[in-house]
Amino acid sequence: MATYERETYVDASLEDVWEFHSRIDGLEALTPGWMGLSILAVRGPDGEPDPELLEAGSEIDMRLGPLDLPGNSWTSVITERTSSDERGLFKDEMRGGPFARWVHVHQFRREGEGTRIRDTLHYELPDPARATSPFAVVGFEPMFRYRHRKTKELLEG
Template identity: 40%
Template structure:
C-alpha cells in the first residue's frame, strides 16, 4: 500500500503532548477547517459513548464535508492498537471496512519523549478506491499532516 510519513519535534514535554493527543477532542482542533470535520459519536470498546482516551476497540464516527461544497461523507475508524510506556506512546486507527473515503486506511501515531521536547511521527498506509495511489491523495495527506503538526506546535510549544 502507498505510505505517507511525517515527523516533527514539538517544544513541549511528552506528558503534555500525549495527554493532548489521547482524546478525540483534539481531532477537530488539528483538522483544517476546509475539511468540514465533525465527530458525531465515539463508542468505547465496552459500547459506552465517549470513552476516556483511545482504547483498543474504540470506534470513532467522523463526518467530513470538504469545502462545505460536497455531500457529507461518513468515515468510521477503530483503534486497533495502543501502547503506552513512561517515555513512548502510540495508537493505530484503521478504517472500518468500506465506511470511509478510502479502500484501506491505517494511521499509526507515535510519540517519543526527548526530554523537554517530544517527537511526533505519523505513518499513514492507504489505498484509494480502485486501488493504488492517486495523484491527489499524497498532497492531501501531506497538507493534512503539515497542518496537524503546525497546530500542535502552536498550541503546545513552551
C-alpha cells in the same frame, strides 16, 4: 499499499502530547477547518458513548466535507494503544469510508525535554466512485503539515 510519513519535534512533554492525542477534542483541534470534520458519534471499547479517553477498541464515526456525499463518512477504530515512560503509540484504522485501506500510526518519543511525533499513514487509494473525497482532491501534505503546526502551536504555547 502506499505510505505517507511526517515527523516533527514539539517542545512539550511526552505526557502532555500523549494526553492531548488521547481525546476526541485533540482530533477536532488538529483537523483543518477546510476539511469540514463532523464527529457523529464516539464509542468506547465497551460501547459506552463519549468516553473520556480514546482507548484501543474505541470507534469514531465522522463525516468530512460540508455535504453528506457517499464516501465522505467513515468510522475510525483505535486498534492499538501502548505507552511507556519514553514512548507512546496508537493506531487507527478506517472501517467503511473513502479509501480501500487506511491505517494511521501515531508515534510519540521523548526527546530531551520535548517529544518527537511521527505520523505514518498506510493507504490504498479509493475506487473511482469515491475519488471526490477531500483527501483525493488536496492530498495528505496540507493536512499533516497543518496537524503538526497546530500541535506545536497548542502545546508549546
